[in-house]
Ligand SMILES: Nc1ncnc2c1ncn2[C@@H]1O[C@H](COP(=O)(O)OP(=O)(O)OP(=O)(O)O)[C@@H](O)[C@H]1O
């Protein structure tokens with residue numbers, strides 16, 4: 001399928017553990033509940049205790065999207081060690097092949113309205129022999145969505161990520177801040193405004209810290225998205241405004 005005909009995003013983060021999976025799954029849930037066929041892929045997941053099964057990230061994405069794709073299409077590389085993917089792959093004498101990932105993504109994308117791909121770690125995390133997550137993003141051809149934490153330090157990490165994306169000519173749709181507490185401190189109150197004025201792309205949502213199991217958190221974030229005042233910007237940035245109005 002030609003890149004221009006495919007709708008979707010590649011979700012990266014400013015670091016590992018910043019909320020990429022929750023944002024990806026929350027968005028998948030939100031869109032699926034509105035009738036869109038959402039394809040999901042976690043091309044490389046490291047730290048998978050039992051690689052015969054889906055890891056926690058891919059499993060949550062599959063649940064959120066209600067996907068019936070095979071495990072190998074949703075999660076082409078499942079690696080045991082909770083390390084940088086290239087290192088985890090080396091420990092198993094494996095090499096991550098971008099063409100295999102591209103085939104899996106293409107095969108899913110042809111069957112769905114919107115594709116959500118979650119990277120591993122941040123944009124510069126190494127995947128294979130000097131190739132980084134950013135190189136995979138370029139090969140797959142989907143625009144980037146950057147998930148960032150809310151605490152002090154996030155301005156620097158987020159701007160470094162968007163700057164690196166721009167330098168590598170990777171189109172970035174925007175930033176989502178994830179985990180805003182009910183009572184944000186001064187740094188957290190300032191972060192969305194600072195990023196909105198300094199980054200070369202918009203802040204498309206500021207999502208709250210939510211409670212419960214991982215699935216409950218995803219459901220809460222999907223509901224938050226539905227009532228978010230910035231939802232129109234988010235949908236427009238994802239090129240989904242018209243598509244969603246076609247559905248109930
Ligand atoms: N908005 C939030 N509210 C509550 N908990 C959150 C929120 N965002 C993330 N978390 C929690 O923080 C942890 C890390 O989040 P998540 O797994 O989404 O990170 P990640 O960026 O996908 O990490 P990785 O690089 O391993 O893929 C999880 O336990 C998740 O439940």
Ligand SMILES: C[C@H](N)[C@@H](CCCCCC(=O)O)NC(=O)O
Pocket residue numbers: 016017044045046047057081082083084085119120121122124125126
């Ligand atoms: C083990 C982590 N949870 C994550 C990989 C993080 C790599 C970070 C590399 C680095 O920047 O040092 N794996 C994953 O997202 O599948």
Ligand SMILES: [Mg+2]
Pocket residue numbers: 020021022057118
């Ligand atoms: Mg994740």
